[in-house]
Amino acid sequence: MSAHEIPYELAQDILRVLDVQHEDDIERLASFSPLASLNALFPDQAALAELDAVQGRLREDQRALQTQIDELQNELRRDQDPDRMQLIQEMIGELFAQMNRIREKATESEAIVRDITKDIQVLDLAKKNLVTSMTTLKRFQMLVNALGQLDEFVAARKYADIAQTLDAVKQIAGHFKGYNTVDRIAVVTRRVQEVQGRLRTMLEEDFDHFMLQDPARPVKPSVIRDACAVVDVLGEDVRNHFIEKYCSLELKEYRRIFKSTDEAGQLDNVSRRFAWFRRVLTTYEEEHASVYPESWDIGQHLCAKFSELTRDDIVGVLQKAAPNLTVTLLLESLQHVLDFEGFVSKKYKVPLMDVLRVITYPVHAPRTISSAFEPHMNVFVDAQDKSLADMLAPYRGAKARSSLDSASEAVAVVLPSSTELFYFYGQNLEQCAKLSTKQPLFDLCTLHRKWLRIYAEDVLLTTLKQAPAPIRKSTDSRVNLHDVANACTLINTAEYCYVTAAELEDKIKEKISDDYKEKVTLQVERDLFMSVISSAIVALLRELDTAMEPSLRQITSTSWATQDAVYGPSPYVAGLVTSVETVVEAARNSIEQKKWTRNFLDKAANLVITRFTACLVKSRPLRELGAEQILLDLQTVKACLLKLPGPSHQESAAAFTRTITKSTSSLESLLKVVMAPVDPPDAFIHNYLVIVGDSSFANFQKILDLKGTPRNEANALVDKFITTTSTRDELQSTSFLSSLDMDPNVFSPIKTISPSSSSVNLTALATGADGAGGHDGPGAGEKRVVFGDLRRFVNFAIRREKEGAAHPGS
Structure with missing residues (x-):
C-alpha cells in the first residue's frame, strides 16, 4: 500500500459521511479520492483553525445518514413480512384455478357447437354428391348422344363433322377415366375406342387411294384436307x-x-x-x-x-x-x-x-x-501437304540462297515466299472451314505447324548456314552490303511470320469447333521465328566484326609503350569508324521494326567496345602516353557509337546514350588509372582506390601489367597496396576489373546471341570461346579467398613487426 492509500473500511466511512452520490458503488469507491475531499474541506493552512466546526458538521451529517438508514431498514422489514408473502401466494393459486375453469367451459362449448352443426355438414355433403351425380349423368348422356352422332358421321365419311364430334367425344370421355369399373361406362368407353379404330382404318384407305391416284377410287384433295383434321384429333x-x-x-x-x-x-x-x-x-x-x-x-x-x-x-x-x-x-x-x-x-x-x-x-x-x-478428309489434308511441298521446293536447301540473290538489285523487305505461304494458308483455311470445323480443320492446323517449322528451318535458317565467302585479306575492310541486306530481309521476314502466325492461330480458333480450341497453338513455331531473328542478328554482327578486323589488328600491332606524344586520333580510328557506320547504316535502313533496330544497335555497340577492350589488353604494355592516346581514340569511337541511332530514332537515342555511356565508363576508368604515374606510390594507389574502389590484389596487378611496370617496382607497389588496403574495410572486394581477361582471344568467332537480350555479353566476347578469363567471377571465387587469406597473413606479419619494434626486449 502506498503512502497516499487508505484502508477500504475507512474509505467507506468517509463516503457515507460526505454523501458522495454515484450510480454504482464499485465505481464510486474506485473513483473516490480522499485527498481531494480533505483538500476541499481544508483548502489552506488557515482552514485548520476551523477543525472543530468541520468535525461538528461531519457528526451532524453522520447522524442524519444513520436516521435515513434506520428508516429504510424498517420499510424493508415491512415489505418482507411473512404474512404478506403468504397472501400473495394464495392470490396466485386462485388465479390458476380460475384459468382452469375457463378452459373447461370452452371445451364444453366446442362440443355443443359441433353437435349442433353435425346435421348441417351431412346435408352439405349430400348436396355435393347430388350435384356431382347430376353432372356426371348429364355428361354421360352427352357422351352417348355424341357417340351416336359420331357413328353416323363415320358411316357417311364426313371427316369435317367427324373431327369436331370426335374431339368433343374424347374430351367428355376423359371425365370418365375414374369410373371404368362401372359396367355401363366401360361399355361406352369401349365403343369410343372401337370408333377410333374404324376411323384409322378408313383414313389409311383414303390416304392410300389419294397417294396412289387409284382411278377406281378417286379421292378429292378436300377430303384428305378434312381427314388431316381427324388425324390431328386422333x-x-x-x-x-x-x-x-x-x-x-x-x-x-x-x-x-x-x-x-x-x-x-x-x-x-x-x-x-x-x-x-x-x-x-x-x-x-x-x-x-x-x-x-x-x-x-x-x-x-x-x-x-x-x-x-x-x-x-x-x-x-x-x-x-x-x-x-x-x-x-x-x-x-x-x-x-x-x-x-x-x-x-x-x-x-x-x-x-x-x-x-x-x-x-x-x-x-x-x-x-x-x-x-x-x-x-485426310485426302484433302494430304493434297495440301503436297501443294505446300511443291510451292516451297524452289526455296529449300541450296536453292534458298538463290531466292535471295535474285537478279534484281533491290532486296525485298520480306521474302515473297513468306507472303505466298500465308496467302496459301488463308485460302485453304477458309476452304477447309467451309467443309468441316472439326477433326479435318485440326489436322490442317497440324499441317500448318509442320510447314511453318520447315519454312523457318529449311528456308530461312538455311540461308544463314550457307558456306562462308572466301576469306578476306587482313587489310580488306570492305563491307558486303548484300549480305547485310539479306540478313535484314530475314529479320523482317521472321518478324512478319511471327506476327502473322499469331493472327493465323486466332483465325483457326475462331473457326474451329469448341472441342478443339484448347489444342490449337502455334507458339513453338513462333519461337522458331524468334530463333531466326537471333541468327540473323548474329550474322549482322559477324559482318560488322569482319569489317572491323583490319582496324582492330592495327591496335594490337601498335607499340604503345614507345608513344612519345599525343597528336590526335590514331590512324586506325578512321577505318574503324567507317566500318561501323557503314554496316550499321545499312542495317538500320533495312530493318523495318524499330525494336529489332535497337536490339542490333545495342549489340553492335557492345561488340565494338568488347573487341576494342580485348585488343587494348592484347597490345600491352601501354605506358602513360599510350593509355592517354587510346583514351583519346576511345572518345572518337564513343562519339561514333552515340550517332548510330540516326535522325529517325531520336525517341530512343536518350536510352541508347545512357547504355553507351555506361558501357564505356569502365574502359575510361581503366585508362585513367593506367595513365597515372606510379611515382609517388601513395598518390598512384590513392588514385586507384578513388577510380576503381576495390581492394583486390589481382585487379591491382592487372593495372600494373597493363602499364608494363617493372617487376621490382611492381612488387614494391603491391606491398604498399596491401598495407594501405588492410585498414580500409569500406572497400569492395571486386570491381569492373574483376571480369577483365588479361589473355583474351582477340579474333574469336561470334557466338549465337538470343534476341531477347538487348545487349551482347561483353565479357563473353572478350574472354574467348570458353569464357574462362582471368577475372574473379564465380568460377574464380577461390582466388578471391586466397588473396583475402594472403592479405590477412600480411596484416598479421605487419602487426607482429610493429609489436616487436615497440618491445625490443621481449
Missing part, C-alpha cells in the same frame, strides 16, 4: 405415322434408282441425287402442300428423311472408293452436299440440325450428310 402418334408413310411413299423410287451398287448411286453422281429430290420437293409444294396442314412440316420431314437415306448411302460409297479417292472428286462431291444443306437451311430459315430433328432416330443423334466425309 393424336400425335397417328399424325407421325401418316407423315412417315407419306415420306416413305415419296422416297420409294429414290431408293430404287440410287442404289449404292448402281452407277447412279456412285460418288460422281451425287449431284443427281439432289436434283431428283428437288423435283420431289417441288411436286409436294405444287400438288400436296395445300392438302396437308402447314403445322405437319411435311417438307422438313422429307428433307430429314432424304438426308438420313443419302448419308447412309454415301458412307458406304466412300468406304468402297477410299483406296482410289481423289481430292478433286472428294471436294466436288462434298461441295454439292454443302450446297444442298445450305439450300435446306435457307429454305426453312432454321439451322439444318433443327430440320433433321423433326424425325426420330432409333439409335444415334441426327447427323448431316457432310459429316460422312469427315473420316476421309
Whole structure:
C-alpha cells in the first residue's frame, strides 16, 4: 500500500459521511479520492483553525445518514413480512384455478357447437354428391348422344363433322377415366375406342387411294384436307405415322434408282441425287402442300428423311472408293452436299440440325450428310501437304540462297515466299472451314505447324548456314552490303511470320469447333521465328566484326609503350569508324521494326567496345602516353557509337546514350588509372582506390601489367597496396576489373546471341570461346579467398613487426 492509500473500511466511512452520490458503488469507491475531499474541506493552512466546526458538521451529517438508514431498514422489514408473502401466494393459486375453469367451459362449448352443426355438414355433403351425380349423368348422356352422332358421321365419311364430334367425344370421355369399373361406362368407353379404330382404318384407305391416284377410287384433295383434321384429333402418334408413310411413299423410287451398287448411286453422281429430290420437293409444294396442314412440316420431314437415306448411302460409297479417292472428286462431291444443306437451311430459315430433328432416330443423334466425309478428309489434308511441298521446293536447301540473290538489285523487305505461304494458308483455311470445323480443320492446323517449322528451318535458317565467302585479306575492310541486306530481309521476314502466325492461330480458333480450341497453338513455331531473328542478328554482327578486323589488328600491332606524344586520333580510328557506320547504316535502313533496330544497335555497340577492350589488353604494355592516346581514340569511337541511332530514332537515342555511356565508363576508368604515374606510390594507389574502389590484389596487378611496370617496382607497389588496403574495410572486394581477361582471344568467332537480350555479353566476347578469363567471377571465387587469406597473413606479419619494434626486449 502506498503512502497516499487508505484502508477500504475507512474509505467507506468517509463516503457515507460526505454523501458522495454515484450510480454504482464499485465505481464510486474506485473513483473516490480522499485527498481531494480533505483538500476541499481544508483548502489552506488557515482552514485548520476551523477543525472543530468541520468535525461538528461531519457528526451532524453522520447522524442524519444513520436516521435515513434506520428508516429504510424498517420499510424493508415491512415489505418482507411473512404474512404478506403468504397472501400473495394464495392470490396466485386462485388465479390458476380460475384459468382452469375457463378452459373447461370452452371445451364444453366446442362440443355443443359441433353437435349442433353435425346435421348441417351431412346435408352439405349430400348436396355435393347430388350435384356431382347430376353432372356426371348429364355428361354421360352427352357422351352417348355424341357417340351416336359420331357413328353416323363415320358411316357417311364426313371427316369435317367427324373431327369436331370426335374431339368433343374424347374430351367428355376423359371425365370418365375414374369410373371404368362401372359396367355401363366401360361399355361406352369401349365403343369410343372401337370408333377410333374404324376411323384409322378408313383414313389409311383414303390416304392410300389419294397417294396412289387409284382411278377406281378417286379421292378429292378436300377430303384428305378434312381427314388431316381427324388425324390431328386422333393424336400425335397417328399424325407421325401418316407423315412417315407419306415420306416413305415419296422416297420409294429414290431408293430404287440410287442404289449404292448402281452407277447412279456412285460418288460422281451425287449431284443427281439432289436434283431428283428437288423435283420431289417441288411436286409436294405444287400438288400436296395445300392438302396437308402447314403445322405437319411435311417438307422438313422429307428433307430429314432424304438426308438420313443419302448419308447412309454415301458412307458406304466412300468406304468402297477410299483406296482410289481423289481430292478433286472428294471436294466436288462434298461441295454439292454443302450446297444442298445450305439450300435446306435457307429454305426453312432454321439451322439444318433443327430440320433433321423433326424425325426420330432409333439409335444415334441426327447427323448431316457432310459429316460422312469427315473420316476421309485426310485426302484433302494430304493434297495440301503436297501443294505446300511443291510451292516451297524452289526455296529449300541450296536453292534458298538463290531466292535471295535474285537478279534484281533491290532486296525485298520480306521474302515473297513468306507472303505466298500465308496467302496459301488463308485460302485453304477458309476452304477447309467451309467443309468441316472439326477433326479435318485440326489436322490442317497440324499441317500448318509442320510447314511453318520447315519454312523457318529449311528456308530461312538455311540461308544463314550457307558456306562462308572466301576469306578476306587482313587489310580488306570492305563491307558486303548484300549480305547485310539479306540478313535484314530475314529479320523482317521472321518478324512478319511471327506476327502473322499469331493472327493465323486466332483465325483457326475462331473457326474451329469448341472441342478443339484448347489444342490449337502455334507458339513453338513462333519461337522458331524468334530463333531466326537471333541468327540473323548474329550474322549482322559477324559482318560488322569482319569489317572491323583490319582496324582492330592495327591496335594490337601498335607499340604503345614507345608513344612519345599525343597528336590526335590514331590512324586506325578512321577505318574503324567507317566500318561501323557503314554496316550499321545499312542495317538500320533495312530493318523495318524499330525494336529489332535497337536490339542490333545495342549489340553492335557492345561488340565494338568488347573487341576494342580485348585488343587494348592484347597490345600491352601501354605506358602513360599510350593509355592517354587510346583514351583519346576511345572518345572518337564513343562519339561514333552515340550517332548510330540516326535522325529517325531520336525517341530512343536518350536510352541508347545512357547504355553507351555506361558501357564505356569502365574502359575510361581503366585508362585513367593506367595513365597515372606510379611515382609517388601513395598518390598512384590513392588514385586507384578513388577510380576503381576495390581492394583486390589481382585487379591491382592487372593495372600494373597493363602499364608494363617493372617487376621490382611492381612488387614494391603491391606491398604498399596491401598495407594501405588492410585498414580500409569500406572497400569492395571486386570491381569492373574483376571480369577483365588479361589473355583474351582477340579474333574469336561470334557466338549465337538470343534476341531477347538487348545487349551482347561483353565479357563473353572478350574472354574467348570458353569464357574462362582471368577475372574473379564465380568460377574464380577461390582466388578471391586466397588473396583475402594472403592479405590477412600480411596484416598479421605487419602487426607482429610493429609489436616487436615497440618491445625490443621481449
